[in-house]
Amino acid sequence: MRVVAAMSGGVDSAVAAARAHEAGHDVTGIHLALSRNPASYRSGARGCCTLEDSHDARRAADVIGIPFYVWDLSERFHADVVEDFMDEYAAGRTPNPCLRCNEKIKFAAVLDRAIGLGFDAVATGHYARLQGGADGTVELHRAEDAGKDQSYVLGVLTQDQLRHSLFPLGDTPKPEVRREADRRGLRVADKPDSHDICFVADGDNAGWLREKLGDRAPNHGGEIVDDATGEVLGHHGGTYGFTIGQRKGLRIGRPAPDGKPRFVLDIEPVSGTVRVGPRDALTVDHLEADHGRWCGSAPDRLEGTVQLRAHGAEHRAVVTTSHGGDRVSVDLLEPAQGIAPGQAAVVYDGSRVVGSATITATSRTRVPA
Numbered sequence: 001m002r003v004v005a006a007m008s009g010g011v012d013s014a015v016a017a018a019r020a021h022e023a024g025h026d027v028t029g030i031h032l033a034l035s036r037n038p039a040s041y042r043s044g045a046r047g048c049c050t051l052e053d054s055h056d057a058r059r060a061a062d063v064i065g066i067p068f069y070v071w072d073l074s075e076r077f078h079a080d081v082v083e084d085f086m087d088e089y090a091a092g093r094t095p096n097p098c099l100r101c102n103e104k105i106k107f108a109a110v111l112d113r114a115i116g117l118g119f120d121a122v123a124t125g126h127y128a129r130l131q132g133g134a135d136g137t138v139e140l141h142r143a144e145d146a147g148k149d150q151s152y153v154l155g156v157l158t159q160d161q162l163r164h165s166l167f168p169l170g171d172t173p174k175p176e177v178r179r180e181a182d183r184r185g186l187r188v189a190d191k192p193d194s195h196d197i198c199f200v201a202d203g204d205n206a207g208w209l210r211e212k213l214g215d216r217a218p219n220h221g222g223e224i225v226d227d228a229t230g231e232v233l234g235h236h237g238g239t240y241g242f243t244i245g246q247r248k249g250l251r252i253g254r255p256a257p258d259g260k261p262r263f264v265l266d267i268e269p270v271s272g273t274v275r276v277g278p279r280d281a282l283t284v285d286h287l288e289a290d291h292g293r294w295c296g297s298a299p300d301r302l303e304g305t306v307q308l309r310a311h312g313a314e315h316r317a318v319v320t321t322s323h324g325g326d327r328v329s330v331d332l333l334e335p336a337q338g339i340a341p342g343q344a345a346v347v348y349d350g351s352r353v354v355g356s357a358t359i360t361a362t363s364r365t366r367v368p369a
C-alpha cells in the first residue's frame with residue numbers, strides 16, 4: 001500500500017511510520033503545520049507543531065529512510081478545530097478538540113489530500129487497534145495498553161475513514177514503543193508525551209480563551225451562585241473558564257455550611273452565572289446527544305458501555321438512536337458524575353468502538369432509594 005505517515009515529531013508517530021515502512025508499505029512521512037501563529041515556528045517555541053517538532057519529524061523520516069513533506073493545514077485547522085473550540089466554550093459547553101481534529105483534519109482533510117495524491121491510507125501513532133469484522137467491515141478496538149488507549153478520540157471515525165487508516169502501535173505498550181525508538185536510532189525516544197490540547201501550550205484553557213475570545217466572549221465575568229439557595233458566593237472572570245464538574249479555581253470565599261467542597265453544576269453564558277453545589281448534585285443517569293457518528297451502521301438499541309470523557313471510566317448503558325443515527329439517548333445503568341455537554345459519548349461493545357455522539361443534555365431520572 002502507499003501510506004502517508006502523519007509524523008508529529010513525537011516518539012509514537014515516528015515508531016508508527018517505521019513499522020509501516022518495515023511492513024513493506026511505500027511510506028511517505030508528512031508533518032502537519034497546524035498553527036497559524038508564526039511565533040510557534042520560531043526555534044525554541046513550545047506548543048503545537050513548532051519548528052522543533054517539524055525538525056524532529058524530518059530527522060525521524062531520514063533515519064527511517066522515507067521521503068518527508070510538511071503539509072500546511074493551518075487554515076483548515078483554525079476554521080474547523082480552533083474556532084469550534086472557542087464557540088463551544090463561549091456557549092458554556094466543553095468541547096474535545098482532539099476528536100474534532102480527527103474527524104475534520106487527520107482523517108478528513110489529510111486523508112482526502114492523500115487519496116487525491118494516489119495514497120491508500122494514513123498511518124498515525126494513535127493507540128488503538130483495527131480488526132477485520134465478520135461481515136467484511138473494519139472494526140476499531142481499544143488499544144492493548146489500557147493506560148494509553150486513544151480509541152475515545154477516534155470514536156468519530158466512519159467505516160470509510162477506518163478503511164483508509166493504519167494504527168501500527170495498537171498492540172504495543174508505550175514503554176516498549178520508547179525502547180523500540182531507541183533501538184531504531186530515533187532521537188525522539190525520550191521526548192515527553194504531548195499535551196491534551198496541542199494549541200493551548202501551557203494547558204491554561206481559561207487564560208487562552210480570555211485572550212483569544214476577546215469581544216466574542218458572552219461575558220468576562222459574573223456571579224457564582226449556590227444552586228440550592230440562590231446565594232451569591234463569589235464572582236468569576238468569564239463563564240468560558242468553567243466546565244461542569246469543575247471544583248478547582250472557583251475561589252469561593254465562604255465554605256459550604258456542611259464544610260464539603262462545591263462543584264460547577266451549570267453554566268449560563270447569557271446571564272454570566274455559574275451555578276455550584278455539592279458533588280451529589282452532579283449525579284446523572286440519562287443523557288441526550290446528537291451528531292451521531294458510527295463505525296458501521298447505527299444501532300437501533302444496544303446494551304454496552306459508554307465513555308463520557310477522555311481518560312474517563314466506562315459506564316454500563318442502554319443506547320438508543322433515532323433520526324437515522326444522528327440522535328442518541330443513553331440510559332446509564334450506573335449513575336455518573338460531572339458529565340459536560342459538548343463532550344463525546346463514545347459507545348463500546350466490549351473493546352469495540354460502535355460510534356459516538358456529542359452530549360447535548362444530561363438529567364437524573366431515577367431518585368435514589
Ligand SMILES: Nc1ncnc2c1ncn2[C@@H]1O[C@H](COP(=O)(O)OP(=O)(O)OP(=O)(O)O)[C@@H](O)[C@H]1O
Nearest residue numbers: 006007008010011012013031032049124125126194
Ligand atoms: N502536527 C502533526 N503532524 C502530523 N501528524 C500529527 C501531528 N500531530 C499529531 N499527529 C498524528 O496524530 C497522532 C496522535 O496525536 P497526539 O497528539 O495524540 O500524539 P501522541 O500520542 O503524543 O503521539 P506522538 O508521540 O507521535 O506525538 C500522532 O501519533 C501523529 O500520528
